[in-house]
Amino acid sequence: MILLIDAGNSRLKLGLLPAGAAHREADTHAFDHANLQALADWLRALPAKPTRAVGVNVAGAERGDAIARVVEQAGGGGTAWLRAEKQTLILRNGYAHPEQLGADRWAAMLGVLARQPARHPPLMIASFGTATTLDTVSSENVFLGGLILPGPAMMRAALAHGTANLPLAQGLATAYPTDTDQAISSGVAAAQAGALVRQWLAARTRFGATPDIYVTGGGWSEVRAEVETLLAQAGAARSVPTGLIYVESPVLDGLAAWVLQTEQRPE
Incomplete structure (x- = not known):
C-alpha cells in the first residue's frame, strides 16, 4: 500500500x-493543514499500514517535513516528494525553468493525461482552490503554460480585509447586482470565468480545435454557472463547447499514474 499526499495551500488530501x-x-481523505493529529489518527486506524508515501507539497518545506514525520511515526514509511521537471512520463514542460512550476499543477496534468487515449484534443486543467490555476496541454502532451490568480475565496477575503466597508460577501452572481454582496460575488465569478474563457479562446485559436476543459477544486461550485454561461456565449460563433469535465482529485490521480508507470514498472 502506497500513501498518496497532496499538501496544498490550505488542505491536505490523501x-x-x-x-x-x-x-x-x-x-479521498482531506484534513486541515493545522490538524496533523487528525492525520496521525487516520494513519494509525488504517487496517493495513502504507509501506511508504509519495506526494506533492506546495505548503513549504517546514510543513512538508512535519507531514513526513507524522507519516513515518505512524508506521507509514518514508515520503518522496514529486517535483516538476523537464519531462515526466509523456508530459513535457514548456516552462523556461521547469523546476519553478508548482508540483501540484504538474501532478494534476499527469492525472488528467492518464485518462486520455493516445490521440486526444488539447486540454485545459482549471483548478479553483486557494489559488486558481489555468493550465493548457497540447495534443502532443506539451504543457504550454498557464495562469495563476487568487481563488474565489481569496478574492472575497481580500476585499473584506483590505477595505473599511466591504463585507465577506456570500451573494449570488448576477448580471446586474443590486446590493453589495451580489456586486462582490458577481465580480469574483466574472473574474474567474473571464480568465478561464481567455485561455480557452487562446487555445482554440492556437490549435484550431476546441480544447476539453477539466475542472476541480472547492471553488468550482461558486463559479460554475458563470463559466458555463460565458463559454456558451464565446463558443456560439464557431463551435459549441464540448462540456466541462469535473475531476475530484487530479493531483492524487497523477501521483498514482507516476507510481504505476515508473516505480512499479517490471525490470
Missing part, C-alpha cells in the same frame, strides 16, 4: 494505492 492495483482507491 489517497491510497493498493499493492498490485491498476488505480488508486476512489476515496
Whole structure:
C-alpha cells in the first residue's frame, strides 16, 4: 500500500494505492493543514499500514517535513516528494525553468493525461482552490503554460480585509447586482470565468480545435454557472463547447499514474 499526499495551500488530501492495483482507491481523505493529529489518527486506524508515501507539497518545506514525520511515526514509511521537471512520463514542460512550476499543477496534468487515449484534443486543467490555476496541454502532451490568480475565496477575503466597508460577501452572481454582496460575488465569478474563457479562446485559436476543459477544486461550485454561461456565449460563433469535465482529485490521480508507470514498472 502506497500513501498518496497532496499538501496544498490550505488542505491536505490523501489517497491510497493498493499493492498490485491498476488505480488508486476512489476515496479521498482531506484534513486541515493545522490538524496533523487528525492525520496521525487516520494513519494509525488504517487496517493495513502504507509501506511508504509519495506526494506533492506546495505548503513549504517546514510543513512538508512535519507531514513526513507524522507519516513515518505512524508506521507509514518514508515520503518522496514529486517535483516538476523537464519531462515526466509523456508530459513535457514548456516552462523556461521547469523546476519553478508548482508540483501540484504538474501532478494534476499527469492525472488528467492518464485518462486520455493516445490521440486526444488539447486540454485545459482549471483548478479553483486557494489559488486558481489555468493550465493548457497540447495534443502532443506539451504543457504550454498557464495562469495563476487568487481563488474565489481569496478574492472575497481580500476585499473584506483590505477595505473599511466591504463585507465577506456570500451573494449570488448576477448580471446586474443590486446590493453589495451580489456586486462582490458577481465580480469574483466574472473574474474567474473571464480568465478561464481567455485561455480557452487562446487555445482554440492556437490549435484550431476546441480544447476539453477539466475542472476541480472547492471553488468550482461558486463559479460554475458563470463559466458555463460565458463559454456558451464565446463558443456560439464557431463551435459549441464540448462540456466541462469535473475531476475530484487530479493531483492524487497523477501521483498514482507516476507510481504505476515508473516505480512499479517490471525490470
